[in-house]
Amino acid sequence: MSRVDVRKTYKLYIGGEFPRSESGRSYPALDARGRVVARVAQASRKDLRDAVRHARNAQASWAARSGYNRGQILYRVAEMIEDRFETFVSQVQVTDPDRRRARREVTEAIDTIVWYAGWADKFAQIYGNLNPVAGPFFNISAPEPTGVVGIVAPQDSALLGLVSRLSAVLVSGNTAVVIASESRPMPAVTLAEVLATSDVPPGVVNILTGHTDELIPWLADHMDVNAIDAAGATPEQRRRIQEGAVHNVKRVVLDGEFGDRSPYVIAAFTETKTVWHPKGL
Amino acid sequence: MEPQTTENTEVASRKADVLAPRIEWEYVPSRESTDIVEIADRYDLFIGGEFRKPKSGKYFPTVDPATEETLAEVAEAGPDDVDAAVAAARAAFEDGWGRMPGSERAKYIFRIARMIQERSRELAVLETLDGGKPIKESRDVDLPQVAANFFYYAGWADKLEYAFPGFRPEPLGVAGQVIPWNFPLLMLAWKVAPALATGNTVVLKPAETTPLTALVFAEITAEAGLPPGVFNVVTGAGETGAAVVGHPDVDKVAFTGSTEVGKLIQSQVAGTRKRLTLELGGKAAHVIFDDAPIDQAIEGVVNGIFFNQGHVCCAGSRLFVQENIHDLFVDKLKARLATLRVGDPLDKNTDVGAINSRQQLEKIRQLVEAGVEEGAEIYQPQCELPDRGYWFVPTLFTGVSQSHRIAQEEIFGPVLSIMSFRTPAEAVEKANNTPYGLSAGVWTSKGSRILWMADRMKAGVVWANTYNKFDPASPFGGYKESGFGREGGRHGLLNYVKHAGGRP
Structure with missing residues (x-):
């Protein structure tokens, strides 16, 4: 008689912990043929608010780390995904059974994280500069993280899409509240388990599974979220995000003008600070 | 060079100054002539390289805030006029401005920079007449900066x-730009120069209280031979601005103004x-540590809040002084305030000119009243103000708490809220x-503290x-x-370009 396998409970990832939704709700994750393969937590407004609170608390110290340090931590995430390569492949295959495509998705995801990790201590050199002003002043512009960023993760590319958007947000020192792909939530939850064991400080990444239509308005209207990556939002959801953004002048990034890898995606979630100081005796 | 006086005679003369009875000098104004400016009775819209009467048929007055006299009537662009301006800008973009080699576009913009320099005195006087800012500032700050931005x-x-x-x-294509009244021509330059340099065409909506210099600028672009439609001006108030922003054929919107309208x-x-x-908007913190060069800091604080009557989005309107020098600093600031000359903006000695509009004056008054009501202590130096025009005396508030409206809301006037702190962490x-x-x-x-802050x-x-x-x-x-978004520098280009290949 074959052994009965032990199944995983798919929970939220908030402040470094794995709670179920405070609402007590879950929803079924389906495979490509429409069969229920797991039940995942269905996050509520309160879960989202908790996630934002943890992201805010973690932001200053994450940003205060050196780029070198953030780069190493992101690289460590890539190491840990590589280590669980087959787990991720099988989870991508739940909704996209083509094994070759699934393997490519996972390798691309790992390589993209490594690519972004390397930017952590270089990005400011590309995007910042000394400004040659017409006067006796030292004048320098450099990027700083925008703060707490909400990410509506791409719906189809549940792993690669997610890590691409997430890496670009994290590398400059932002913290993130992610709304995972609604129909393909499993890779995001497993990614959370990787993050929890990869030296990423609690609260730096928070991952919510649930109904995007329910969660997006709370994210869009939240006064302590500074920017939103709307890459995975439908046109109607995008409009809702842009309307909510008005309350506190959030920055909204609509989609991938630059594809999965670009320092200009990092730039979209930074603020340029310019400092002047006189030169003189 | 003057022959060197010996040290002894210098000391002696300084002593004489001190001992001499105080002389009451009579102030003699030094007024800039307005002869250099010819203001027309009426201005039309600038669309497709020519001045056109508004289809709306409407005009509104623009007044000199220092005298309350009407300077001219200006066309009010309605939706049809905005439509025509956007169509002209679209046509100019498609007809070649967007594809023109950068080196050729550059030469038009260099021409414009030069023509601004040549008409700089005229534009400075006009800016002061229409907006109320001291001629000293429009002449020495606004206009040189305007030309420099185009260059x-x-x-x-x-x-x-x-x-x-x-x-x-x-x-990107057609840029709709809406600019404020505090630095009318400079804000035009901040927006128009990078937009044109990157190959976009422009529909500009200047502020309704300060439209005149933008219209002279339009004339300059025509004289410079800028292809018709590359730059268009639609004058009017909020509704005109909303028509520009909402126009479906505008690819890019750039706005400077209040957070409310933003x-x-x-x-x-x-x-x-x-x-x-x-x-x-802004409510900038200006932080003074006890080891600061105090007299320089006083000048910085005065410039920070009273420059351009405090009509500056980046004005240093919240002053935080380290507690152990708070009283000394406030005393020195009060003494310095008494020397500020408030009045006729055309007087070359004027430090603080006219408030831009009656509406803005009302807003400043309301917030200052709220400051007094909420318990802050007000200080205003003795000042003689002209009988007509919109004026507000430079004002300090001490004993301000973080929750007071004057510490939270943008006043956009010559009003400084002073608070104190003990440690660097508290200052932050x-x-x-x-x-x-x-x-x-x-x-x-302390250098390390500057960078830490x-x-x-x-x-x-x-x-x-x-x-x-x-x-x-x-x-x-x-x-x-x-x-x-950032305006100015290399970063300022990024507002007006997209990556080739563009969005899906």
Whole structure:
């Protein structure tokens, strides 16, 4: 008689912990043929608010780390995904059974994280500069993280899409509240388990599974979220995000003008600070 | 060079100064002549390279805020006029401005820069007449900066591929730009120069209280031979601005003004693919440590809040003085305030000119009243103000608490709220306690502390041991509710380009 396998409970990832939704709700994750393969937590407004609170608390110290340090931590995430390569492949295959495509998705995801990790201590050199002003002043512009960023993760590319958007947000020192792909939530939850064991400080990444239509308005209207990556939002959801953004002048990034890898995606979630100081005796 | 006096006679003469009875000098104004400016009775819209009567048939007056006299009537653009302006801009973009070699675009912009320099005195006087700012400032700050911005961005036009590594820049198309009344021509330059350099065409909506210099600028572009439709001006008030922002054929919206209106614009653009940059309000913290060069800091603080009557989005309107020098600093500030000359903006000695409009004067009065009602202590020097016009005496508030409206809301006038702090950490905490994040100032002799503070203050521009410095090469723009995007410098180009290949 074959052994009965032990199944995983798919929970939220908030402040470094794995709670179920405070609402007590879950929803079924389906495979490509429409069969229920797991039940995942269905996050509520309160879960989202908790996630934002943890992201805010973690932001200053994450940003205060050196780029070198953030780069190493992101690289460590890539190491840990590589280590669980087959787990991720099988989870991508739940909704996209083509094994070759699934393997490519996972390798691309790992390589993209490594690519972004390397930017952590270089990005400011590309995007910042000394400004040659017409006067006796030292004048320098450099990027700083925008703060707490909400990410509506791409719906189809549940792993690669997610890590691409997430890496670009994290590398400059932002913290993130992610709304995972609604129909393909499993890779995001497993990614959370990787993050929890990869030296990423609690609260730096928070991952919510649930109904995007329910969660997006709370994210869009939240006064302590500074920017939103709307890459995975439908046109109607995008409009809702842009309307909510008005309350506190959030920055909204609509989609991938630059594809999965670009320092200009990092730039979209930074603020340029310019400092002047006189030169003189 | 003058022959050197011996040290002894110098000392003796200084003693004589001290001992001599105080002489009451009679003030003699030194008024800039307005002969250089010819103001027409009526101005039309500038569309497709020519001045056109508004289809709306409407005109509105623009007044000199120092005399309350009407200077001219200006066309009020309705939706049909905005439509015509956008169509002209679209046609000019498609007809070749967007594809013209950068080196050729550059030469038009260089021409414009030169023509501004040649008409700089005329434009300075007109700016002062229409807006009320001291001639000293329009002549020495606004106009030189206007020309410098065109000169700076002209040089970028044929070098765009070097601006951002790996980024292949292409123009966006038609830019709708809405600008404020505090630096009318300078804000035009900040918006128009980078837009043209990157190959976009422009529909500009100047502020309704200060439209005149933009109309002279329109004339300059025509004289410079700029192809018709590349630059268009639609004058009017908020409704005209909303028509520009909402026009479906506008690809890019750039706005400078209040956070309140900025939010309306952000909301109007929601659900479209339009690019948006916003440069909004501020409530800048100006932090003075006890080791600061006090007299220099006093000058910095005065410049920070009284420059341009405090009609400056980056004005240092919240002063934080380290507790142990608070009283000394406030005394010195009061003494300095008494020497400020408030009055006729055309007088070359005037430090603080006229408040831009009756409406703005009302807003300042209301907030100052709220400051008094909420329990802050007000100080205003003795000042003789002209009988007519809109004026407000430079004002200090001490004993201000973080929750007072005068510590939270943008006053946009010559009003300074003074608070104190003990430790650097407290200074940072208080400085960042605002939804705004446009600019900040810090004064201290300790280098490491400057950088420590600069790292922590959430503001797009940090002035250390200086304040209110601007340069075309230096990016400007805010954090948080002060808006997004940067104007000026290499970063300023990014508002007006997309990556070749573009969005899906």
